Amino acid sequence: MYLETTDPQIRKEWSGVRVKKNVLCGVCPGGCAIEAEVEEGKLAAVHPGKNVPFGNLCVRGKAAPEIVYSPDRLHKPLLRTGERGEGKFRQASWDEALDVVVSKMEELKNCYGPQSMASHSGRGAFEQSLGDFCNGADLVALKLLWPFGSPNTASDGSLCYVSYGMLAPITTFGIPATSLLPDFENSNLIVVWGANPITDSPPFLFKRIVEAQKQGKKVIAIDHMKSDIAQRADQWIAVRSGTDGALALGLIHIIIEEGLYDREFVHHWTVGFEELKDYVKKFTPEEVERITWVPQEQVISLAREIAQVRPATLRTYTGLEYSNSGVQNIRAAFILWAITGNLDVPGGLTIGLPPRLPMEGADIPLPSGPLPFGGEKYPLFYALTGSAHFMEFPRAVLEGKPYPVKGLLINGASTLTSYPQPGIFEEAYRNLELLVVIDRFFTRDALFADVVLPATTYFEINSYQRYPGGYVRLRRKVVEPVGEAKNDLLIIAELAKRLGFGECFPQSEEELLEKAFAKDPNLLQQLRESKDGVQTPKQPPKFRKYEAGLLRKDGLPGFPTPSGKVELVSALLTKHGYDGLPVYVDPVEGPQGAADTYGKYPLILNTGARIPSTFRSQHLNIPSLVKLQNKPQVLIHPKDAAVRGIHDGDKVVIKTIRGEVLFWAQVTEKVLPGAVEVNQGGGSPVQVKEWREGNVNFLTDFDNRDPISGFPIFKALLCEVEKAKENGAFRE
Ligand SMILES: Nc1nc2c(c(=O)[nH]1)N[C@H]1C(S)=C(S)[C@@H](COP(=O)(O)OP(=O)(O)OC[C@H]3O[C@@H](n4cnc5c(=O)[nH]c(N)nc54)[C@H](O)[C@@H]3O)O[C@H]1N2
Ligand SMILES: Nc1nc2c(c(=O)[nH]1)N[C@H]1C(S)=C(S)[C@@H](COP(=O)(O)OP(=O)(O)OC[C@H]3O[C@@H](n4cnc5c(=O)[nH]c(N)nc54)[C@H](O)[C@@H]3O)O[C@H]1N2
Ligand code: SF4
Numbered sequence: 008m009y010l011e012t013t014d015p016q017i018r019k020e021w022s023g024v025r026v027k028k029n030v031l032c033g034v035c036p037g038g039c040a041i042e043a044e045v046e047e048g049k050l051a052a053v054h055p056g057k058n059v060p061f062g063n064l065c066v067r068g069k070a071a072p073e074i075v076y077s078p079d080r081l082h083k084p085l086l087r088t089g090e091r092g093e094g095k096f097r098q099a100s101w102d103e104a105l106d107v108v109v110s111k112m113e114e115l116k117n118c119y120g121p122q123s124m125a126s127h128s129g130r131g132a133f134e135q136s137l138g139d140f141c142n143g144a145d146l147v148a149l150k151l152l153w154p155f156g157s158p159n160t161a162s163d164g165s166l167c168y169v170s171y172g173m174l175a176p177i178t179t180f181g182i183p184a185t186s187l188l189p190d191f192e193n194s195n196l197i198v199v200w201g202a203n204p205i206t207d208s209p210p211f212l213f214k215r216i217v218e219a220q221k222q223g224k225k226v227i228a229i230d231h232m233k234s235d236i237a238q239r240a241d242q243w244i245a246v247r248s249g250t251d252g253a254l255a256l257g258l259i260h261i262i263i264e265e266g267l268y269d270r271e272f273v274h275h276w277t278v279g280f281e282e283l284k285d286y287v288k289k290f291t292p293e294e295v296e297r298i299t300w301v302p303q304e305q306v307i308s309l310a311r312e313i314a315q316v317r318p319a320t321l322r323t324y325t326g327l328e329y330s331n332s333g334v335q336n337i338r339a340a341f342i343l344w345a346i347t348g349n350l351d352v353p354g355g356l357t358i359g360l361p362p363r364l365p366m367e368g369a370d371i372p373l374p375s376g377p378l379p380f381g382g383e384k385y386p387l388f389y390a391l392t393g394s395a396h397f398m399e400f401p402r403a404v405l406e407g408k409p410y411p412v413k414g415l416l417i418n419g420a421s422t423l424t425s426y427p428q429p430g431i432f433e434e435a436y437r438n439l440e441l442l443v444v445i446d447r448f449f450t451r452d453a454l455f456a457d458v459v460l461p462a463t464t465y466f467e468i469n470s471y472q473r474y475p476g477g478y479v480r481l482r483r484k485v486v487e488p489v490g491e492a493k494n495d496l497l498i499i500a501e502l503a504k505r506l507g508f509g510e511c512f513p514q515s516e517e518e519l520l521e522k523a524f525a526k527d528p529n530l531l532q533q534l535r536e537s538k539d540g541v542q543t544p545k546q547p548p549k550f551r552k553y554e555a556g557l558l559r560k561d562g563l564p565g566f567p568t569p570s571g572k573v574e575l576v577s578a579l580l581t582k583h584g585y586d587g588l589p590v591y592v593d594p595v596e597g598p599q600g601a602a603d604t605y606g607k608y609p610l611i612l613n614t615g616a617r618i619p620s621t622f623r624s625q626h627l628n629i630p631s632l633v634k635l636q637n638k639p640q641v642l643i644h645p646k647d648a649a650v651r652g653i654h655d656g657d658k659v660v661i662k663t664i665r666g667e668v669l670f671w672a673q674v675t676e677k678v679l680p681g682a683v684e685v686n687q688g689g690g691s692p693v694q695v696k697e698w699r700e701g702n703v704n705f706l707t708d709f710d711n712r713d714p715i716s717g718f719p720i721f722k723a724l725l726c727e728v729e730k731a732k733e734n735g736a737f738r739e
């Protein structure tokens with residue numbers, strides 16, 4: 008039992024008493040089980056949950072009391088009183104603030120049509136109930152705008168996950184990556200390719216990989232830098248960033264040449280093998296070494312290992328998404344797994360059936376009418392996600408293409424630190440008639456907002472958490488909301504009510520739970536009675552599900568692709584005007600693609616590998632977390648540092664054709680000679696000075712994108728690094 012009451016008399020009696028409670032961490036949506044100490048209704052300390060499923064506490068979780076009670080938390084709604092960007096606001100009541108939002112939205116609808124209003128949800132919009140009720144199964148759209156009549160719902164899906172999670176696997180297997188599950192435990196070889204699972208939130212895959220390695224499974228990491236997983240791995244394959252497609256195609260080439268592929272699988276379950284065989288001929292080991300910097304002997308032995316040390320499993324994530332042929336590079340890796348017989352077999356890359364949810368969400372249809380912005384330019388992205396592409400947002404606002412967009416609601420995102428060339432987005436924000444930001448903290452986006460609304464952490468809300476494998480818990484409120492902060496879902500629900508379609512969303516946390524478990528009220532009852540959580544019945548694992556007709560809606564054998572097979576040549580890609588084969592494109596701004604630029608900017612620029620103490624732009628104002636890395640860094644090889652007179656800890660300027668930013672050098676052999684890795688996340692007003700001034704996205708490129716996903720090239724550009732002059736000029 009702990010103190011839930013706000014009664015001052017009882018509080019006084021309890022003063023000084025700390026109560027421990029098993030709850031869920033409320034910093035990020037990971038749902039780690041923790042033990043919280045609560046004193047006088049305040050979160051006082053946190054510890055990892057002991058002897059409970061999914062018990063964990065990362066460094067950010069450990070800082071929970073500091074985060075919840077940070078002096079920077081937004082306590083009340085704010086209304087802008089100065090110019091956009093000037094930073095002048097006054098406090099307002101919820102009633103007044105929501106009135107401003109709703110009346111302006113109605114006005115935009117009347118003047119320009121409902122499509123003139125857009126939304127963008129980010130990494131702060133992943134709480135499960137918010138996702139289930141508002142964002143759809145793939146978390147890519149804020150459905151608030153659909154009943155309003157606008158298709159312009161966008162999200163971080165415009166630069167994260169959709170490439171690896173939807174476009175690549177759906178065009179290849181007909182299945183999203185949420186259903187592709189690496190079976191580390193039964194594997195003989197674990198390949199981690201462009202992912203660093205220790206930074207997963209929560210890092211449960213990481214724990215499984217470490218355990219499997221202890222049991223003698225070999226781990227290979229393919230990464231442009233010696234990441235945490237590459238350091239622990241039995242082998243690190245150091246690849247030039249952005250060239251993984253060439254590596255995968257080279258591996259496929261060797262495997263076909265040497266007859267190491269699974270002939271039976273290829274014959275029965277794939278289409279396009281002959282075309283692929285022809286296409287990969289040019290990816291000889293020598294050519295692959297030239298492109299990728301991976302020595303040809305390593306390429307040959309890696310190919311033989313993946314094909315012969317069966318079963319082999321694969322974990323990949325964002326490392327491959329941000330290059331000129333990102334979607335195709337990931338497809339090449341998936342195809343490699345399929346043709347070597349490592350798909351949906353024990354110890355391979357297995358296919359999980361989508362979970363059956365006990366919830367009853369409102370069935371909100373996508374409005375008919377014009378396509379969202381980006382829908383025409385990225386047709387497959389739109390076909391699979393149903394959402395707008397935020398990289399096209401500035402054009403819609405500044406050029407009225409495909410039609411004018413005048414309003415934007417940002418929830419849980421810091422777009423001016425996460426999108427390339429933030430100046431372009433800033434210009435768009437200056438030209439809006441309505442900008443609303445919902446956040447826990449004041450972001451750079453908020454500087455341009457008309458209305459800023461304060462959101463809770465998940466310590467302050469009631470909800471639920473489902474885990475992989477069917478374990479379910481209720482998320483029980485640990486402390487009362489700070490100031491007047493509100494549960495995001497209830498903010499959206501209230502807006503919907505005022506706009507006239509409140510019935511689409513639960514209007515209270517009680518209703519939220521009832522609707523979430525509407526199809527299984529018994530489960531809700533069990534959860535309410537349970538001290539921890541409930542394990543829902545598990546199905547025994549089944550493999551080679553394509554043989555038994557378990558993957559397709561029509562129950563026929565095969566894969567849910569147009570051909571019913573694994574598509575080495577993808578019908579969906581060709582239908583939308585792209586190459587059907589996993590065609591490799593060398594980095595357009597790279598040593599080979601842009602020789603002139605390379606002369607002036609001779610270092611390969613890779614950005615945004617995660618560090619444990621931050622979550623993209625978050626926590627750079629939290630003292631104990633800032634202490635872990637108080638300045639934004641560029642990792643540079645000792646050889647490259649020496650010729651530039653740069654020492655470890657030096658202040659340096661990083662330059663690209665687009666801009667320059669101040670960082671601090673970490674001289675390290677973790678990166679290859681000729682390549683650097685730069686932290687992402689800096690650029691928000693609440694952050695400490697060094698981070699606030701270190702926004703890496705002034706260096707990246709708005710126009711240079713993967714043409715299929717529309718993702719910017721964050722991981723394969725060119726730059727130069729120079730020692731900074733004291734007080735040297737740079738842009739903030
Ligand atoms: N602590 C913390 N955790 C986070 C986040 C955070 O900011 N902080 N962010 C969250 C988010 S938004 C996401 S999407 C996930 C992402 O999860 P991951 O994709 O696992 O993210 P990273 O840890 O950056 O790992 C990507 C790895 O790819 C490597 N890499 C980069 N470019 C290339 C390349 O061209 N080729 C190859 N082969 N490798 C390359 C990087 O060096 C890095 O080791 O993490 C989430 N978890
Ligand atoms: N150069 C470069 N740029 C990158 C990347 C890279 O690797 N390199 N990575 C990209 C990736 S993978 C992603 S996903 C994007 C991330 O882009 P963003 O979605 O902008 O991610 P964050 O910076 O974490 O911002 C999340 C915001 O949500 C707020 N927030 C947190 N929790 C909540 C909540 O419960 N409710 C509300 N309302 N707000 C909340 C936080 O305070 C923060 O302001 O950045 C991308 N940008
Ligand atoms: S991963 Fe997220 S939920 Fe888990 S302890 Fe860290 S901050 Fe908390």
Ligand SMILES: [Mo]
Pocket residue numbers: 163167168
């Ligand atoms: Mo992401």
